[in-house]
Amino acid sequence: DVVLTQTPPTLSATIGQSVSISCRSSQSLLDSDGDTYLNWLLQRPGQSPQLLIYSVSNLESGVPNRFSGSGSETDFTLKISGVEAEDLGVYYCMQATHAPDTFGAGTKLELK
């Protein structure tokens, strides 16, 4: 199975600060169809996971544009440009290029 390594495991931020989360894959996530199926999800406390970004950099409908995704092959980054209080929770990268779909271990975003 593809292993996704997320760093850091915990992130402390102040409101308005910009932060980044890294996700590294044990193998390339570039699919034979040309797409790269690397997604980012957020699970807020007490809520179900929410898709933020799909296929590396596509913002899901309704997600604020302070969230952005970048990367290719094995290295990916989620950036939040100006953290807001509602952004707190656990962020997961996940891949759907290679079966079975797998998740990173999560990054917990806390308020400093």
Add this chain to the structure above:
Amino acid sequence: EVQLQESGPGLVKPSQSLSLTCSVTGYSITSNYWGWIRKFPGNKMEWMGYISYSGSTSYNPSLKSRISITRDTSKNQFFLQLNSVTTEDTATYYCARGWFDWGQGVMVTVSS
């Protein structure tokens, strides 16, 4: 607006079967892909499997022959059955439409 709601027993005895229902409103399960994902105590997430618009299924090999996902299109519901459960199957179980829409989750404890 698509909504998903999981239901089923919150407590299952070891060696028995876990059975959950996902009821979907606002979207036909004869379109798209419908999956089950679980989150273990802590942050670890695992994709379990899905049933497609056509009724075909795909499962995580880690679950081997223990898992079955079926559906009732007349009720717009799909189902998870996990056999021979152990305490390691204790988790919150989510149903989802692709990665885009998620249910609220149901916590299942395996204990005698």
